[in-house]
Amino acid sequence: MKTEFKAKFLQHINKRRQDQGFTLIELLVVIIIIGILSAIALPAFLSQANKAKQTEAKQYVASINKGQQAYYAENPSFGTSVAVLGLGLKTQTTNYLYTLTGTTNAATSLATPVGATLKGYAGGVGLIAAGEANTTQSILCETTGFGAPTVPTLTGVTEVTCGAANMTQVTK
Numbered sequence: 001m002k003t004e005f006k007a008k009f010l011q012h013i014n015k016r017r018q019d020q021g022f023t024l025i026e027l028l029v030v031i032i033i034i035g036i037l038s039a040i041a042l043p044a045f046l047s048q049a050n051k052a053k054q055t056e057a058k059q060y061v062a063s064i065n066k067g068q069q070a071y072y073a074e075n076p077s078f079g080t081s082v083a084v085l086g087l088g089l090k091t092q093t094t095n096y097l098y099t100l101t102g103t104t105n106a107a108t109s110l111a112t113p114v115g116a117t118l119k120g121y122a123g124g125v126g127l128i129a130a131g132e133a134n135t136t137q138s139i140l141c142e143t144t145g146f147g148a149p150t151v152p153t154l155t156g157v158t159e160v161t162c163g164a165a166n167m168t169q170v171t172k
Contacts, residue, residue: 053095054119057111058140058170060098061123063087064109065138068102068125072136078102078125096121106160112148120149122167126160141167 067085068078079085080102091098095118100109111121120143127134141162143149150164162169 057121065123068107077104078107122149124152140170
């Protein structure tokens with residue numbers, strides 16, 4: 001009988017420990033682990049969000065460049081507004097303000113960021129001498145830091161370049 005009493009007493013003690021839950025130390029360790037994981041993940045998430053916003057500007061400027069090339073194929077000059085190109089693009093979104101200029105020899109488009117944490121983008125389409133006929137060449141440039149872009153250099157003779165120290169070429 002004595003051994004049976006000991007076994008029941010041990011079962012009773014084990015059952016009381018299982019009903020207690022987590023200790024304060026265990027909860028603190030879990031909270032610290034969650035804090036470390038969120039400190040690592042939050043900057044990466046914000047970086048990806050800015051990249052998505054910047055992709056909008058890249059797509060808009062590239063579309064404007066292609067629209068300018070198509071417009072020039074049908075007309076003797078480049079378009080002077082987004083509406084003339086017939087692309088259905090907005091001139092201002094939540095993230096960027098889009099402006100463009102067009103002449104008979106060249107066209108530029110700028111994507112100026114509305115927020116201070118986004119890069120600016122500039123595009124250009126220019127006439128390049130190619131033997132007996134001229135051809136169009138386009139370029140897409142982005143700022144090396146945050147802020148407004150500068151207008152690309154459109155020589156109209158040999159090539160189209162970004163032209164400014166704070167701009168780098170994305171595509172040509």
